[in-house]
Amino acid sequence: MSTQVIAVIPARLGSRRFKRxxxxxxxxxxxxxxxxxxxxxxxxxxRLLIATxxxxxxxxxxxxxxxxxxxxxxxxxxxxRMAEVARRxxxxxxxxxxxxxxxxxxxxxxxxxDKFTAQKSVGFGTMARRIGSDDELxxxxxxxxxxxxxxxxxxxxxxxxxxxxGAVKRNRARQFVFWEHIGIYFMRRPAxxxxxxxxRSDLEKAESLEQLRVLENGAKMAVYxxxxxxVSIDSPMDLERIPSLR
Numbered sequence: 001m002s003t004q005v006i007a008v009i010p011a012r013l014g015s016r017r018f019k020r021x022x023x024x025x026x027x028x029x030x031x032x033x034x035x036x037x038x039x040x041x042x043x044x045x046x047r048l049l050i051a052t053x054x055x056x057x058x059x060x061x062x063x064x065x066x067x068x069x070x071x072x073x074x075x076x077x078x079x080x081r082m083a084e085v086a087r088r089x090x091x092x093x094x095x096x097x098x099x100x101x102x103x104x105x106x107x108x109x110x111x112x113x114d115k116f117t118a119q120k121s122v123g124f125g126t127m128a129r130r131i132g133s134d135d136e137l138x139x140x141x142x143x144x145x146x147x148x149x150x151x152x153x154x155x156x157x158x159x160x161x162x163x164x165x166g167a168v169k170r171n172r173a174r175q176f177v178f179w180e181h182i183g184i185y186f187m188r189r190p191a192x193x194x195x196x197x198x199x200r201s202d203l204e205k206a207e208s209l210e211q212l213r214v215l216e217n218g219a220k221m222a223v224y225x226x227x228x229x230x231v232s233i234d235s236p237m238d239l240e241r242i243p244s245l246r
Contacts, residue, residue: 003117006091007045009035010071010078011052011099017141018235022099023060026242031233032057033064034102040066041106044113045095051081076200077210079185083196086189093117094192098183102242103230109184112224116186123191124214124221126153129228131178134171141234143181143209145223153221156181156209179223182230185211191219 011022011032018024022032032050040048050061053073061068071084082096093116097104116125128145136142140158147153155161160178167175187195201216214221231241 003093004047004091005045005093005095005113006086006089007039007042007048007095007097008082008085009039009048009050009097009099010081011050011054011057013054013057015100018233021233022057024233024236024239026239029064030060031102032060032099035097035099035104036061036064036066038102038104038106039097039109042109042113043106044110046091047089049085049089050099051078051085053081079187079192079210080196082187083192086192090189092189094187094189096185096187098232100233101183101230102233103228104184105228108226108228112184112226113186115224116222119222122222123188123194123219125186125224126211126221127182127184127224127226127228128179129182129226129230131173131180134173136180137173137178141232143183145179145181147179147223151223153211153215153223155215156207156211158207158209179225181211182226182228183232186222194219 013020015021023030050066050068051071053071058068069085071081075081079096082094086094131137137160143156143158144161145153145156146161164172164176198213198217201213203216204210204212231238
């Protein structure tokens with residue numbers, strides 16, 4: 001029996017830094033459309049869903065032809081929203097794609113799904129790209145990740161990881177290989193449902209990073225390096241960076 005892969009794009013209107021960003025118009029389409037349009041080209045994903053607690057998002061999704069699922073408004077994270085979908089839609093692997101992540105390439109995602117599928121003992125996986133500048137390194141909207149020699153995440157933070165003892169202050173990104181976390185998660189169904197049962201952890205809430213729940217509870221998360229460039233839309237100014245992906 002083949003592995004069933006379900007991709008979920010959790011979407012909400014309650015962004016604090018950029019109000020209603022997933023429905024913000026960009027070239028006559030809501031931003032959410034561009035994330036969905038990239039992912040639907042995947043050959044490895046069997047079903048693509050948008051999970052939301054907003055009737056307005058449901059209507060917008062219907063307009064551009066996507067499939068949406070209404071989920072509880074009480075859920076605090078996108079992965080908890082995906083877990084609610086997983087209780088209704090059966091699959092083997094679930095892919096959580098952040099609704100503000102523009103520039104994803106389906107071919108790269110397919111390769112990462114193949115890697116995760118092959119690592120049968122791994123319940124959680126994600127992606128990272130090398131940081132190229134100090135502006136990226138010190139931007140709290142760009143989450144940093146460190147991982148061990150087996151490719152397993154050690155920690156995520158909004159601050160630079162690791163701290164460079166004795167480094168010169170300029171061009172730190174050239175003095176060490178720093179990694180930026182890309183907001184995609186791969187989870188096997190049992191691991192995803194366990195994630196939801198754990199509930200929000202203290203360190204997760206402190207950094208507002210849901211992936212810390214995995215590490216704080218002692219589970220492993222594989223990290224897959226990539227050179228793929230994406231733009232995480234955290235403020236209206238980030239819209240100006242989208243053309244650089246072309």
